[in-house]
Amino acid sequence: MSATAADAVDGTLEVADPGVLGRHLLGIEGLDRAALEEVLELTDAFAEIGRRPIPKVPALRGRTVATVFFEDSTRTRMSFDTAARRLSADTVAFAAGSSSLSKGEGLRDTIEVVGSYGADLLVVRHPMAGTAHRIAGWTDAAVVNAGDGCHEHPTQALLDCYTLREKRGALDGMRIAIVGDVRHSRVARSNVLAFTALGAEVVLVGPATLMPPAVGGWPVTVAHELDPLLEELDAVYLLRMQRERITEGLIPSIREFATDFGLTAARTARLRDDALILHPGPTNPGVEISAEAAADPRSVILDQVANGVSVRMAVLFLLLGSGRAPAVDAEPTRGVTS
Amino acid sequence: MSVVLKGGRVIDRTGERTLDVEVGDDGRIAAVGTGLSGDLDLDASGCVVSPGFVDLHTHLREPGQEEAETIETGARGGSLGGYTALVAMPNTDPTTDCVAVVDQVRNLGRRSTCEIVPSAAMTVGRHGADMAPMGELVDAGVGIFTDDGTGLQDPRLMRRVMEYSVGLAGRLGRPVVLAQHCEVSAxxxxxxxxxxxxxxxxxxxGQPAEAEELMVMRDIALVRLTGAHMHFQHLSTAGSVAMVRKAKAAGLPVTAEATTHHFTLTDAACASYDPVYKVHPPLRTDADVAAVKEGLADGTIDAVATDHAPHAPHAKERPFDQAPPGMLGLETAFALTLDESGLDLPDVLAVLSWRPAAIAGVTDRHGADIQPGAPANLCVVDPDETWTASGAAMASRSLNTPYEGRTMRGRVRHTIRAGEPVVVDGEARR
Structure with a gap:
């Protein structure tokens, strides 16, 4: 099957299994290789739309996507918002920020209120693990987890896989290091599941205090030194480091962390020519990644951002546009040529 | 009004026999025998007549959080669960750390369907900084002190509370019991x-098992130093059980309880992200569950307690970190202990009735042998009846049972409190 943007526009987009994601996208957990590949393949069609002069199709016209963010975010919210608009969905935004709602009071009420605006899909971010799962049980709308505490961030993993696949064809056999604060990283948890499901080998690298307490059952190896690994990596994935890890007694200083685990210019120079450098953003230059590494030709950080929109279009389309809905408008396209 | 429990298997500390039990107007057992009848005859055939259950660990929420539970509703749930006495935890608002609140709790209890046994905080406000007026509280009849909800963190103050409590035994007429919620908060x-x-x-x-175990270890050392009677609340880890076993073997005056949820549920339940499974100490691993059952089997753990902790529904609809810890327990304790503890029926009754009664210092009224003249605090349980738990069907003002929809075996049929049939055929009479 080869999906094209034109198919998406006129509603005949052929999706092998429109229900591949089920009702919600709460995590990578539970998705197998075939499901991940189907989403990535569909993403190609939406990436093509993004390259057009007018990157917009009516696929989700009349549908409403609500971003419900209980935690500050600029990038992820913009990415989902852009994806929804390119599919002609209406968007509404709820931001709890630092209001009392972020303390959890009336969480269910909030969701019911958002639902009453007619949202068909909620994009939820929350600082505590599992909140998107809970919300999915309280609403008729589809729910996409846009990051729940230290748990999962599935669309980030999908866009990372898409980026790796775009550059290398497939993830099979790749050796990928995920470096830094794995313990607190939802990006790491989702990527461990996604990378390994697609055939890559994952090594988690960081100080012992920043590893999850028990990773015995995870399909990964753990290393506490980065230097011995550099030459053998196909990709190095750097996680954002938070300053509060010092006051929590997890590391002695940012300087020591940067010295031991940061992708410095010297370490970048030791990476293979075909190695890829990834980061979920926003970066802390000079901490987990040097300015040189970020600007290195092997860095695909900006590709990740661009691919994020395409992947999220695919996810929104799968959850709202195919099978679920009054769905895709079959009337002729307007102002769009392919 | 006399009540006769007819045709049940009577089980108490002395063993088992099949007899009718007649309860007199004076709230005491009038007669045991065959062919008895009274103003009200309650069928106990196929059932077991036991001394009423005693819960060492109940959060009744009154005063202060009546939205979640009141002494009246908590006691009703207790009666439905076969309990005739509930030890009320002092984390009320205001804290039960002075005679005025103790009197309030006890007085409200007198109108309820259970005997409410107030415990009091070890430290003022449960802040862990200053000793509560333990002498005054002992004179008001308090025999159990606990900062439950938190452990007393400061080892120096814990030592002083222990020493001080030893000196109060004469005034109480028995050793003062200090009940610790073992959790090193750091x-x-x-x-x-x-x-x-x-x-x-x-x-x-997560919080590691060691957060509990370090305080168990510390308190055993301090018991050795001071001779105080330490009761370990809700033991939940294999390491804790092993330490208490060793302390008992060394002859130290320690006792322990386990909750029903710590031998029936594991941390895997949290995969639903439903805070109904959030509790302190937390649900542990399969190995810990097995160790708790072993502790019950060999007597290391003296009693099953509920840690009945009602929370209003909206409180449990918060994100996992913000939802308060705790779960309902009074109405499911008997069935779960019968079904899952691994204990034989007589031992099930022991850990629910006379053993906790001894720790609570209420053996003159609860857990007593079933014979003429004994106080009529009794329950009649059907060990074969199966039923399905439902929070909405429970007496509690809250719904937070982690056993919603679970079918279990063993049901309380009748409960007699001070001679009054407060539960008849599984229904609360008031």
Whole structure:
């Protein structure tokens, strides 16, 4: 099957299994290789739309996507918002920020209120693990987890896989290091599941205090030194480091962390020519990644951002546009040529 | 009005026999025998007549959080669960740390369907800084002191409370019991479930077993130093059980309880992210569950307690970190202990009735042998009846049972409190 943007526009987009994601996208957990590949393949069609002069199709016209963010975010919210608009969905935004709602009071009420605006899909971010799962049980709308505490961030993993696949064809056999604060990283948890499901080998690298307490059952190896690994990596994935890890007694200083685990210019120079450098953003230059590494030709950080929109279009389309809905408008396209 | 429990198997500390039990107007057992009848005859055939149950660990929420539970509703749930006495935890608002609140709790209890046995805080406001007026409280009849909800962190103050309590035994007429919620808060802070494979996978920050075990270890050392009677609340880890076993073997005056949820549920339940499974200490691993059952089997753990902790529904609809810890327990304790503890029926009754009665210092009224003249605090249980738990059907003002929809075996049919049939055929009479 080869999906094209034109198919998406006129509603005949052929999706092998429109229900591949089920009702919600709460995590990578539970998705197998075939499901991940189907989403990535569909993403190609939406990436093509993004390259057009007018990157917009009516696929989700009349549908409403609500971003419900209980935690500050600029990038992820913009990415989902852009994806929804390119599919002609209406968007509404709820931001709890630092209001009392972020303390959890009336969480269910909030969701019911958002639902009453007619949202068909909620994009939820929350600082505590599992909140998107809970919300999915309280609403008729589809729910996409846009990051729940230290748990999962599935669309980030999908866009990372898409980026790796775009550059290398497939993830099979790749050796990928995920470096830094794995313990607190939802990006790491989702990527461990996604990378390994697609055939890559994952090594988690960081100080012992920043590893999850028990990773015995995870399909990964753990290393506490980065230097011995550099030459053998196909990709190095750097996680954002938070300053509060010092006051929590997890590391002695940012300087020591940067010295031991940061992708410095010297370490970048030791990476293979075909190695890829990834980061979920926003970066802390000079901490987990040097300015040189970020600007290195092997860095695909900006590709990740661009691919994020395409992947999220695919996810929104799968959850709202195919099978679920009054769905895709079959009337002729307007102002769009392919 | 006389009541006769007809044709049941009577089981108490002395053993088992099949007899009718007649309860007189004076709230005492009038007669045991065959062919008895009274103003009200209650069928106990196929059932077991036991001394009423005693819960060492009940949060009744009054005063202060009547939205979640009141002494009246909590006691009704207790009666439905076969309990005739409930030890009320002092984490009320205001804290039960002075005679005025103790009197209030006890007085409200007198109108309820259970005997409410107030415990009091070890420290003022449960802040862990200053000793509560323990002498005054002992003179008001308090025999159990606890800062439950938190452990007393400062080892120096804990030592002083222990020493002071030893000196109060004469005034109380028996040893004062100090009940500890073992949790070193510096290690548990920021953890919302058991730390291990499940917490790692779920991304919920965990608290290690060692947060409990370090305080068990400390308090055993301080018992050795002071001779105080320490009761360990809700033991939940294999390491804790092993330490208490060793302390008992060494002859130290320690006792322990386990809750029903710590031998029937594991941390895997948190995978639903439903805070109904959030509790302190947290649900642990299969190995810990097995160790708790072993502790019950060999007597290391003296009693099953509920840690009945009602929370209003909206409170449990918060995110996992912000939802309060605790779960309902009074109405499911008998069935769960019968079904899952691994104990034989007589031992089930022992850990629910006369053993906790001894720790609570109420053996003159509860857990007593069933014979003429004994106080009529009794329950009649059907060990074969199966039923399905439902929070909405429970007497509690709250719904937070972790056993919603679970079918279990063993049901309380009748409960007699001070001679009054407060539960008849599984229904509360008031």
């Amino acid at each position: 290690l548990s802070a920021g953890g919302y479930m058991h730390e291990g494979e499940w917490s790692s996978r779920l991304g919920i920050p």
